[in-house]
Amino acid sequence: MKHQSSRTAPAPGTRTRRTAGGGIMLTSGLAITLAAVLVPFYWLVVASTHSSGEIFGSPPPLLPGGHLAENLSGLQEAASFGKVVFNSLLIAAVYTVCAGLVCTFAGYAFAKYRFKGSGPLFGLLMLGLVIPSQVTLIPLFRMMADWQWLNTYQAVIMPNLALPFGIFLMRQSMAALPDELLDSGRMDGCGEFRLFLRVALPPMKPALAALAIFLFLFQWNDFIWPLIVLRDGAHYTIPVALAALQGVDDTDYGALLAGTAVAAIPMALVFLALQRHFVSGLLAGAVKE
Template identity: 70%
Template sequence: MRRIMLTSTLLILVAVVLVPFYWMVVGATHSTAEVFDSPPPLLPGSHLLDNLAGLESGVGFSRVVLNSVLISTLYTLLSGLVCTMAGYGFAKYSFRGKELLFGLLMLGLVIPSQVTLVPLFKMMMELGWLNTYQAIILPNLALPFGIFLMRQSMSALPDELLAAGRVDGCGELRLFFRVVLPPTRPALAALGIYLFLYQWNDFVWPLIALRTRDAYTIPLAIASLQGANDTDFGQILAGTAVAALPMAILFLALQRHFVSGLLAGAVKE
């Protein structure tokens, strides 16, 4: 009886989570008038291609998707490298003021990002980087959560493994890439998913830094579809479904590594 109750509860929770996503996909195949029918449509319609064509003609959606993919991929690679190296430094190197510096870094987790928008905007303006990819990618490369995650993961690596690599003649960079990174693949996968999702869904900073439609990312393009008097909700749902699809595929492909990566370093023997 307890197993039946547990299974039933989980099925209800899964339905609560998945039904909005299902309706989003169904709504993407309907026109705005059909979306607001009462009762709402529960089966796919025939307007998906029309909605996608409207997105392309209205905001250049293919260019927008390319912008988001390029920015999120570059950010994930660069930020992943920075966070991994910083986490390795905090985990395995001893230097004066390490704990103080790490504590100051962790304060970044409790400072709202909105506090830094004005000085960051002035900095990008003085550098001439507004409306460019580097204005979106570079400011948040050293993400405190990413550094913390990799530090916790690499703290579990035995020091004897690193000592053996140095005895065999590994330089520090070779030791990092050949000895340190392979055992931390689960944590790297978790970090990669988090960084990609963070950049893929970012809205506030790109809204401030990007000026032209050619540079827009998906969240900005979808927001621009909401007019004061006329809003095509069929197109908005189609764009939202396209935006959600890559993240769903990425998480399903790497979910095993994501869970084990978040647990890495949680228990020490």
């Protein structure tokens, strides 16, 4: 007699219903998450087209208004916002290029060269990931004052060039590059700097894109350090200028939100331009073969 199992296979219709139910739940969860992310940005854009009185009206505005030009004009008059945007773009662009070079060179050195003290030095560098940035504000301020760099662009750019996370990201990415590829280049007579440029750097494009996005957003959104070292409106960045618009008794929230909406545009453009490399760049070196 054949043994008959007490378990019976689920009917095809039951399996189909379970799959469909799981798909509906997943789609619903993604839709809720997307709404939670996009609704605040939508309201920001809508509110930037209304006056302060309309923004705090009941019910709050849900459709664009007609005060955008007035808000931008008030923003320019109160904060010279065109100059402020130029300052932020200049500082963020120069910082991204310079810090990208420093992090890439340092990551390559830690990944592909063995020198005395490299391990402890890298571990000491990684401590910067757990030390709050506020701890270094006073020493850095004293250093900038001693160098007479207060209220200058270089005071904002220089202190964070060797960013620990950027060096860690590039070190992990460079570690995935086969050593045999570099040895082959050396055997062909390629110098170390040319080896770095022609052999090591081209495969790192996804990691470089991820690094560029991170560095640009880090500097673009930085508020505390520029607030400390910049003294006049001619050198202000966008976060500092927007904070200066908030008065004790009166604040033009229409102009403030218009400035915030304008500040979000470069971040979105940078991310959209490099986003196809972003995920692969962050995952570079995460899996070892």
